[in-house]
Amino acid sequence: MNNLPRAEYRTVVVGGGIVGLFSAYHLARAGAGPILVLDRGFLSSGASGRNGGGVRQQWETRATVRLAREAVRDYRRFGREFGYNPWFRQTGYLFLAESADELARLRRVHDLVRSEGLASEVLAADALSRYVPGIAPGSAVGGTYLRSDGVLYPFPAIWGVYEAARALGVDLAFGVEVLGIDSEAGRVTGVRSSAGPVATTSVVNAAGGWSSDVARRAGLDVPNVATRHEILATEPLKPFLDPMVVRASDGLYFSQTVHGGLVGGLTLPHPAGTAAGLPSSAKFLTAMARALVGLLPRLRSLRVLRAWSGFYDDTPDGLPVIGEDPRLGGFVHANGFGGHGFMLAPAATRRVARAVLGERTDLEPELFAPDRFLAPRLPSTAERLLLG
Amino acid sequence: MAGAPTRRFRYRGRVVEAREGETLLAAIARDALPTLERSTRYHRPRAPFCGIGQCTGCLVRVNDEPLVRACRYHPGEDDRVENGPGWPSVRWDALVVLDLIFRRGLDPFRGFRRPAVAGPIYQRLVRRLAGYGAPAPVSGRATEAVPPVVRSAEVVVVGGGESCRATAARLVTLGYRPLVLDRDRRPGLVGADWLGGVSVTLLGPRVDEGAELPFRLLGHAETGAGLSVRARSVVVATGGYDASLLFGGNDRPGVLTADAALAFSSAPERAPFGQALLVGGDRRAEEVLARLGSRVAAVIAVGEVRPEVVRAASDLGIPLYPRSLLLGVIGRTRVRGLRLRTRGGGPRFSLAGDAVVLAHRRIPNAPLLFLAGAEMAWHAGPGAYYPVLDAAGTTSVPGLYAVGTVTGTLEPARREGAERAAFAIAGRAASDSEALPRVRAEGPSELEGYYRELLTEPRRGRWIACRCEDVLLHDLETANRGGYRGLEVVKRYTSLGTGLCQGRYCTPDALLILSVLEGRPPSEVGRIRQRPPVYPMPLGTLAELDDSVAGEVG
Numbered sequence: 001m002n003n004l005p006r007a008e009y010r011t012v013v014v015g016g017g018i019v020g021l022f023s024a025y026h027l028a029r030a031g032a033g034p035i036l037v038l039d040r041g042f043l044s045s046g047a048s049g050r051n052g053g054g055v056r057q058q059w060e061t062r063a064t065v066r067l068a069r070e071a072v073r074d075y076r077r078f079g080r081e082f083g084y085n086p087w088f089r090q091t092g093y094l095f096l097a098e099s100a101d102e103l104a105r106l107r108r109v110h111d112l113v114r115s116e117g118l119a120s121e122v123l124a125a126d127a128l129s130r131y132v133p134g135i136a137p138g139s140a141v142g143g144t145y146l147r148s149d150g151v152l153y154p155f156p157a158i159w160g161v162y163e164a165a166r167a168l169g170v171d172l173a174f175g176v177e178v179l180g181i182d183s184e185a186g187r188v189t190g191v192r193s194s195a196g197p198v199a200t201t202s203v204v205n206a207a208g209g210w211s212s213d214v215a216r217r218a219g220l221d222v223p224n225v226a227t228r229h230e231i232l233a234t235e236p237l238k239p240f241l242d243p244m245v246v247r248a249s250d251g252l253y254f255s256q257t258v259h260g261g262l263v264g265g266l267t268l269p270h271p272a273g274t275a276a277g278l279p280s281s282a283k284f285l286t287a288m289a290r291a292l293v294g295l296l297p298r299l300r301s302l303r304v305l306r307a308w309s310g311f312y313d314d315t316p317d318g319l320p321v322i323g324e325d326p327r328l329g330g331f332v333h334a335n336g337f338g339g340h341g342f343m344l345a346p347a348a349t350r351r352v353a354r355a356v357l358g359e360r361t362d363l364e365p366e367l368f369a370p371d372r373f374l375a376p377r378l379p380s381t382a383e384r385l386l387l388g
Numbered sequence: 389m390a391g392a393p394t395r396r397f398r399y400r401g402r403v404v405e406a407r408e409g410e411t412l413l414a415a416i417a418r419d420a421l422p423t424l425e426r427s428t429r430y431h432r433p434r435a436p437f438c439g440i441g442q443c444t445g446c447l448v449r450v451n452d453e454p455l456v457r458a459c460r461y462h463p464g465e466d467d468r469v470e471n472g473p474g475w476p477s478v479r480w481d482a483l484v485v486l487d488l489i490f491r492r493g494l495d496p497f498r499g500f501r502r503p504a505v506a507g508p509i510y511q512r513l514v515r516r517l518a519g520y521g522a523p524a525p526v527s528g529r530a531t532e533a534v535p536p537v538v539r540s541a542e543v544v545v546v547g548g549g550e551s552c553r554a555t556a557a558r559l560v561t562l563g564y565r566p567l568v569l570d571r572d573r574r575p576g577l578v579g580a581d582w583l584g585g586v587s588v589t590l591l592g593p594r595v596d597e598g599a600e601l602p603f604r605l606l607g608h609a610e611t612g613a614g615l616s617v618r619a620r621s622v623v624v625a626t627g628g629y630d631a632s633l634l635f636g637g638n639d640r641p642g643v644l645t646a647d648a649a650l651a652f653s654s655a656p657e658r659a660p661f662g663q664a665l666l667v668g669g670d671r672r673a674e675e676v677l678a679r680l681g682s683r684v685a686a687v688i689a690v691g692e693v694r695p696e697v698v699r700a701a702s703d704l705g706i707p708l709y710p711r712s713l714l715l716g717v718i719g720r721t722r723v724r725g726l727r728l729r730t731r732g733g734g735p736r737f738s739l740a741g742d743a744v745v746l747a748h749r750r751i752p753n754a755p756l757l758f759l760a761g762a763e764m765a766w767h768a769g770p771g772a773y774y775p776v777l778d779a780a781g782t783t784s785v786p787g788l789y790a791v792g793t794v795t796g797t798l799e800p801a802r803r804e805g806a807e808r809a810a811f812a813i814a815g816r817a818a819s820d821s822e823a824l825p826r827v828r829a830e831g832p833s834e835l836e837g838y839y840r841e842l843l844t845e846p847r848r849g850r851w852i853a854c855r856c857e858d859v860l861l862h863d864l865e866t867a868n869r870g871g872y873r874g875l876e877v878v879k880r881y882t883s884l885g886t887g888l889c890q891g892r893y894c895t896p897d898a899l900l901i902l903s904v905l906e907g908r909p910p911s912e913v914g915r916i917r918q919r920p921p922v923y924p925m926p927l928g929t930l931a932e933l934d935d936s937v938a939g940e941v942g
Contacts, residue, residue, distance in 0.1 A: 042874055042876055042877050043872070043877050044877065044880050045876065049880060077504070079500075079501035079502075079504065079507070080501065080502075080504055083498060083501070084497050084498060084501075085496070085497055085498065085499065085500050085501045085507075086497075087496075087500075087511060088507075089508075089511050090508075134523070153497070155497070155880050155881070156497035156498075159497065159870075159872075159881065163870070166871075234927070235455050235520065235888060235924055236518060236519045236520055237454065237455075237519045237520065237521065237522065237523055238454075238518070238519035238520070238521050238522045239515040239516075239518055239519055240522060240523065258511060258514050258515055258518060259428075259518050259519070260515075260518040260519025260520070279592075280919065280920050282590060282592065282604060282606055282933075285590070285606070285920070285921070285925075285930050286930050286931065286933045286934070288930075289927040289928070289929075289930035289931040290930075290931040292927055292931075293927050293928055293931045294931075296523075298523045299523055299927050299928075300926065300927060300928030300931075301453055301523075301612075301926050301927075301928060302523060302926065302927050303455065303924035303925055303926050303927070304921055304924060304925050304926075304927060304930065305888065305890065305924050306890060306919035306920065306921070307919060307920050307921070308919050
């Protein structure tokens with residue numbers, strides 16, 4: 001017996017973040033129920049409720065550009081489809097380059113993005129202040145800008161998919177930890193959870209920062225690594241900044257919400273893994289403040305309201321893992337999104353649902369399939385434009 | 389005081405004088421409580437509420453710098469002070485139509501979806517109206533770089549009130565020279581290093597455990613200087629603050645906490661009200677009566693009234709209304725009275741008054757303890773989380789002590805508690821000392837029953853659950869009906885507790901309301917995880933602090 005609505009499900013999705021919810025939603029729409037979503041925390045407690053809300057289509061790999069372009073279309077019509085307005089604001093992503101080398105790299109991204117039909121622009125140093133009013137002179141040598149990129153509020157997006165999945169009959173259980181995944185003859189047979197066991201023939205691992213833990217509970221070794229990233233929000237100012245601004249050198253990124261507060265982060269080297277929990281560090285607050293004030297000196301008196309942190313789910317090649325694990329039938333990966341689960345979820349999870357149903361997807365297996373890490377050599381293609 | 393130096397500044401174009409040591413708020417609130425800004429969603433008039441620099445009731449612009457707390461700011465000569473947001477002005481704000489049109493509330497996440505083509509227009513419109521003013525020019529007053537204060541100390545005491553003084557005084561007699569960090573500017577203590585006007589916003593031992601000086605405190609002074617302190621032991625004596633209460637029109641100018649009311653009491657004849665309706669029947673109400681007696685028109689209590697309060701009120705000839713439900717404020721732009729009902733289905737009645745002073749519940753000011761990772765436990769009596777302590781006042785974090793109001797220790801044992809902490813730091817803790825009497829931990833909270841009864845009453849006007857973000861009681865009920873449960877989830881669903889006070893004034897009552905709505909005890913509804921900094925901290929100040937020392941919180 002268990003404390004869950006049923007004893008048997010066709011699919012159990014592990015992780016009730018945006019990737020797990022969207023996966024369950026697409027599966028339910030395909031009529032592949034009954035479906036159960038399990039999450040160890042509360043709704044929105046993971047990275048889906050902790051990110052900066054950026055949605056961009058500027059990437060180094062063509063496949064990611066295409067997924068992101070599809071996701072942007074999904075978020076544009078999200079309000080009509082899901083009944084919640086995530087205030088998806090397409091006012092662009094601006095990548096800043098601090099050196100000629102960085103600018104050359106951004107130009108390569110720009111060429112790729114343009115070849116996919118997106119109107120990316122290269123900006124000269126003197127054009128930057130049009131997009132970032134008050135930017136300190138000399139702080140960047142140029143940048144790239146794509147207006148159809150944007151930012152959204154993550155929470156209403158979560159509520160929308162959560163309610164849509166529920167309306168389609170998906171069962172969701174929060175505060176329930178997956179303890180083990182049972183298999184027989186190389187196929188998934190059930191999930192043991194803190195709320196009791198359930199029988200199932202397919203499991204979707206959408207556990208974000210905890211995805212390697214979940215894989216391990218199925219007896220699978222995966223190269224995913226959880227890394228902690230910190231973020232802060234400030235008091236609300238009158239909106240003066242339209243785009244999301246990203247600086248490649250230190251991973252600084254920030255945007256101004258509809259509300260007026262700045263939300264942003266910066267990359268610091270933290271020990272890998274989820275064991276240390278999600279504290280905030282003094283180092284982040286001071287480093288982030290220095291970076292922001294250095295770039296926009298007039299923000300000196302703006303106050304930090306709060307800081308928090310969340311886990312990226314990183315893979316060795318910077319690309320997500322989507323597809324059935326060759327070692328365990330019925331165990332489908334929907335993880336390794338780094339810090340970009342929210343950006344890619346609506347599009348990527350269509351492929352997750354197809355993978356669960358045993359259908360072919362349009363994803364290049366050498367880029368996304370879990371098999372790629374089983375080969376003796378690491379994959380040759382990698383995505384390295386990972387911050388912001 | 390004749391001859392006291394004054395400063396002349398301009399408030400909305402006219403010259404105002406502030407005496408030495410007087411805050412901007414005291415200087416501009418001589419005759420009446422001013423409406424200084426409009427609320428974020430419904431553009432309702434807002435006036436000072438908390439009086440201690442935490443709420444969104446007195447945010448003004450000083451020399452073009454937005455978001456200055458008038459109750460904390462000491463005006464300088466020739467300052468230019470303007471009201472906070474309001475369009476075209478705070479007094480006449482055309483957008484108050486939003487308040488009149490959307491009577492049942494305005495849902496930012498389920499609304500504004502149609503027609504789809506209007507999305508960008510809605511976004512531009514909302515952005516046009518959002519925020520508290522443009523970033524200040526680089527030459528603004530508080531923007532100058534001030535070198536940070538960097539200290540190391542054997543013992544740091546955070547506080548400044550009576551228990552802080554008692555601990556510090558005992559430490560001095562034990563041969564220590566404690567460093568006291570006081571958010572206010574109170575007189576110092578011989579033998580102690582006393583820094584007044586500094587806010588400690590971050591306290592963390594996480595990374596430095598085992599180090600010689602394991603604690604790291606960050607903060608800032610009112611001058612904008614940063615503060616970085618390392619310490620071997622830390623005593624948290626941060627006291628308490630007066631909670632809010634939910635009733636119709638509870639955000640109306642004139643509704644204020646006892647903290648705010650008492651901030652005017654150094655000169656009660658100039659308090660910006662003359663007929664206060666005092667809410668509370670306990671020690672805090674007694675204190676307000678003692679200091680503002682002639683300005684109180686009636687004493688209203690949500691529960692029983694202590695004999696001392698009964699006596700004080702009858703001495704002053706002030707009527708008492710124990711066991712009353714507060715239904716709503718009378719008055720459209722400011723408080724003119726209160727509508728009430730005696731509990732248990734008693735008669736409805738109303739009282740006239742020009743202010744509602746909330747002294748019904750004093751709750752611990754405990755964010756630093758949460759941040760430092762001290763174990764906290766729900767105490768049902770006042771309905772708040774207090775630190776888990778041993779008899780010597782040690783928290784679950786070795787080297788971290790708590791004394792005074794923040795611990796819930798009852799008078800007259802607080803002094804004893806303060807001294808015990810000092811002895812424990814000196815390694816002279818008596819091993820057999822008994823635990824001191826503290827606020828009640830078990831049973832139902834007094835206010836739970838109150839709210840259960842209140843929620844069955846018909847409602848008029850807006851009931852503001854979160855003042856900073858204009859979240860309504862109705863929004864909490866909508867979240868509950870949608871299946872969103874637990875304070876953390878409801879916070880994210882409604883934006884409650886995400887504003888400038890970081891949940892100080894909304895979560896204590898929201899917790900009890902949700903407990904009633906969800907049908908489970910408040911401790912199961914949970915709490916919002918405390919985030920750093922405890923007080924909003926300027927980027928410029930943080931940027932000056934060195935980051936060579938580790939330290940993690942939360």
